[in-house]
Amino acid sequence: MYYDYHMHCDFSRDSKTPMEDMIRKSIDLKLSEICFTDHSDYSILVNNIEQDHEVDYKNYLKSLEFFQNKYKKEITIKKGVEIGLQNHTIDKYIEDIKSYDFDFVIASIHTINKSDLIDRDFYKNKSQYEAYRQYYENLYNIIKKFKNYSVLGHLDLVKRYGDLNNIIDDKIFGDEIDEILKMAIYDGKGIEINTSCFRYNMPDLTPSSYILKRYKELGGEILTTGSDSHNPSQVAYGFEKVYPQLQDMGYKYICTFDKMKPNFIKL
Template structure:
């Protein structure tokens, strides 16, 4: 049984898909449980804030939880796009609402959304990667209201570079990030959006996944980062097999922010 713990709907600015369409597709695929993790990103210079009407969000999830209770389990999650200046705001919201699961991602640096590319213009590729990982580390040293780190090496999606840099160039800061997450009882996700972005490796990379395992990391979720039904649980057959091959015995689902370990 597969668990898709990174899924977007029309509550996210970048999706037009109704929640019910994602749910029906998940049922058709035989998923055991899904978690909606719609976007909340504040203080961006290139776009309006990506906020959510939480009351409508939870009401709709609750409605579908009841409607499809005999077919699939549906959890209440969110994906916070963290920046250093909005840590307090995200912490406040994380504790105001009954989340089952929270993804800590970093989509922007100094208000500049990585998607639009401006962040990369005045930097070498090495500088851009190093700044990204260092900022992420500084965030999780101070922000603790999350379950897993989302697409930990997201910076590789963007920048329009000919090839990716070797993770070993940043091994110290990546190790520090993973050790901090493990120390805080947090996890990471494996995110299959790598296939949509035509990346040459998984997200995070096999190097990072193996480092996390070697450091004693155990909390790992699987997410498609889907924004439409065709992307739900994409390549999960391979992902679950790969995790088992490198020594993970369990994947995690979450209930009221507490991890529950599911045998692979």
């Protein structure tokens, strides 16, 4: 049984897919449980104009509750959100998470100092090494202060939008990665395995096999699987490849979430 805990619909700025289409595809695939995690990203510079890419939380949660009831006999649907953290937006997200009834929160870094990784603005005038180091240091400094999340999303996202022909070995940043993982474990938080790596033709998993193994070695147990899907064709994409790899790494469980509490399900 598969559990897709990272999916988007038209409540996210970068998706045009109705929520119900994602649900029906998940049912067709016989998924046991899904969680919508639509995007909330504050304070991004777009053409030198600062923008907020907000979720309409009230209508989003209202729609989720409607479909939870409509499809309750066919699939379990959980209420989540993916937040794009920056140092200066932490207080706003603390307020958001406390104000709404989420089952699950993905803490991601999409933007640093208002510069978007996806549009590659962040990489301008930086070496690959400088970009990686700033990304990992930024993530660590944020999770020292921000604790209102469930898992860290696509933890090594910095690789995806950099130079894919010259990805730097994780061991170069082993100390930084270890400190991030230790902090997450100490706080009782997890990480996700994000199968968009297959769609982006990454040379390894996201996060990498190295990071996944280190999380396990350091005592981490909370792991979710997410497709990062934005349309029905991407739902649960690559899950059949990932589950055996997780077992080979020694993982025995994946997690679902209910009211921000993990449930451990045997692989």
